[in-house]
Each structure stands twice: as C-alpha cells, then as structure tokens.
Amino acid sequence: MDLEILKYILFEKHMYAYKLRPYLNTQKYQELYEKLLNREHNEELLKKPIQEAPFTIFDLETTGLLPELGHEIISIGAIRIQGTNHVSYERFHEYVRPIRPVHQRTLNLTGMTRHDLRGGKTFIEAYDAFMEFSKDSILVAYPAAFDMKFLQTMLKRWKLPIDTPPSIDAQKLVKNMYPRHKHQLDSMxxxxxxTQLERHHALNDAIMTAELxxxxxxxxxxxxxxxxEEGMNWAEGK
Incomplete structure (x- = not known):
C-alpha cells in the first residue's frame, strides 16, 4: 500500500490531472458544473413518513476502495422505489469510462469487459444522468459511508462543486435494528x-439492496x- 501511495503522489496524480484537462473545457462539463453549483435539495423530503418517501437505492463498482488514491467509478446501478409500496422498480445502469487502465482482476470480479468500459459514459455524463434519475429522492446505499464518499471524491477530482444530497446508510440501520445478525450485505x-443475483454488478446489488x-x-x-429525518439521524447515532 505504501508503494501505491508513493506512486500515485509522485506520478499518477499528475498524469490523471493532465488526462482530465480536455474534458474540463467541454460544454457538458460546464453544464454539469452549473447544475451542481445551483442545485438545491428538497428539504421537505426529510419530513415525509419514512414508509412512504421516495428513495433511490444505488451501488457503485469501482477500481479499488480508495478514491483518494485515484481509484475510479466504473459502473453505477440504481433502483427507484416509493417507500414500502410494491411498485415496478425504475432502473438505472451506466458503465463509466475510466481515465486510468483497469486491472484484469477488477474485470474478473465485476464481470465487465474492456469493451463495456470503452463504450461507457464519461464520469461527467454518468453523474449527470444519475443526478437526473435520483432527483427528489433520498439516496440509500449499503454502506452509504463508502459510496457517498466515493462520489464526492470523484467530483472533487473533476473540479466540480461537491454534491451533498440527503442519504441514508442502510448498513447502519441494519446494525441498529438487527444487532444479532451479521451485517454484510451477503449475510443479510x-x-x-x-433472491440472489450475481454480486459485484452495480444494478444487481442495487436490486438486492432495494429489496432488503x-x-x-x-x-x-x-x-x-x-x-x-428521524431515520437518517438514528442511523448516524444522533
């Protein structure tokens, strides 16, 4: 790990910034920048009954666990639900084209191919689409502490305004509600x-997390x- 940190600081961080430059001058980048700069989140959602509120359950596939070391998002999957109502799930799934090469072990784990990633959207395009899909809802991830941090670190790396939509960490709720259970997603x-779907696929993981x-x-x-709001505060121990 120490070698990876040194390599990133001395070389890869600067190379990554260099490779980003062409994207920062595009119209799509400027449009997303303005959207994020002027974005206002619906605070009324926090007052809604938790069993009736709109939620977007999402999952990320990434090239590693440390976005601060240049690891990237390569897939976003999401499911939109309305509380406990058993309605048809709205689905979202995008491959995200990375800036750096992806290790074969990551492809093996996620089942993605290099063709999938070459055909993916840029992070700018993917985040814009995800933002549109999830608007006027509460974000949910398992665990949100990881996924939300990853998204925000990516925005910072792309020199975009940080987005802080309301979110709930489903894993923290599970720890409070079912203390005798193992809290890993597979165990729950x-x-x-x-119904078990193939893991380490962003949409499949979002579907299973939505059911949970x-x-x-x-x-x-x-x-x-x-x-x-009570659910969010309880999950965070407030």
Missing amino acids: INSFGI FQRILHDIEEFGIKTV
Missing part, C-alpha cells in the same frame, strides 16, 4: 431470503422511527 440477503431496504422500512416503525 441470506437471512431475509432475498423495503424489509427494513416494514420493520422500522417498531423502533419509533416515523420520518425520513
């Missing part, structure tokens, strides 16, 4: 009998949680 999927999250919403009222 097994415990709740959720709806189970959470069915049970959460027993803990005295009624609004979205």
Whole structure:
C-alpha cells in the first residue's frame, strides 16, 4: 500500500490531472458544473413518513476502495422505489469510462469487459444522468459511508462543486435494528431470503439492496422511527 501511495503522489496524480484537462473545457462539463453549483435539495423530503418517501437505492463498482488514491467509478446501478409500496422498480445502469487502465482482476470480479468500459459514459455524463434519475429522492446505499464518499471524491477530482444530497446508510440501520445478525450485505440477503443475483454488478446489488431496504422500512416503525429525518439521524447515532 505504501508503494501505491508513493506512486500515485509522485506520478499518477499528475498524469490523471493532465488526462482530465480536455474534458474540463467541454460544454457538458460546464453544464454539469452549473447544475451542481445551483442545485438545491428538497428539504421537505426529510419530513415525509419514512414508509412512504421516495428513495433511490444505488451501488457503485469501482477500481479499488480508495478514491483518494485515484481509484475510479466504473459502473453505477440504481433502483427507484416509493417507500414500502410494491411498485415496478425504475432502473438505472451506466458503465463509466475510466481515465486510468483497469486491472484484469477488477474485470474478473465485476464481470465487465474492456469493451463495456470503452463504450461507457464519461464520469461527467454518468453523474449527470444519475443526478437526473435520483432527483427528489433520498439516496440509500449499503454502506452509504463508502459510496457517498466515493462520489464526492470523484467530483472533487473533476473540479466540480461537491454534491451533498440527503442519504441514508442502510448498513447502519441494519446494525441498529438487527444487532444479532451479521451485517454484510451477503449475510443479510441470506437471512431475509432475498433472491440472489450475481454480486459485484452495480444494478444487481442495487436490486438486492432495494429489496432488503423495503424489509427494513416494514420493520422500522417498531423502533419509533416515523420520518425520513428521524431515520437518517438514528442511523448516524444522533
């Protein structure tokens, strides 16, 4: 790890910044910059009953676990739901074309191909599309601490305004609600009998997390949680 840090600081960080330059002068970049700069989040969502609120459950596939070392997002998957209502899920999935080469082990883990990534959107395009898909909803990830940090670090790297939409960490809710269970996503999927899809695929993981999250919403009222804001605060230990 120390060698990777040194390599990134001395060489790769500067090379990454150099490769980004052509994108920073495009119209799409300027449009996204303005959108983020002027974006206002709907605070009324926080007051909604948590069992009725709109949520976007999302998952990222990345080239590593440390965005501060230049690891990148290579896929975003998301599911839009309306509380506990069993409505048809709206789905979102985009491959994201990386700036740096992707190790073969990452491709093996995710099932992606180099062709998939070459045909993917730039991070600018993918984030803009995800922002549109998820607008007027609460973001949910498992764990959100990882996914939200990754998104915000990517925005910073691309010299874009930081986006801070309201979000709930589903894993933290699970730890509060089911303390006797193992809290890894795979364990919770097994415990709740959720249909298992191929893992490490952003859309599949979002689908399974969405099913798990709806189970959470069915049970959460027993803990005295009624609004979205109460759920967010409880997850964060407030």
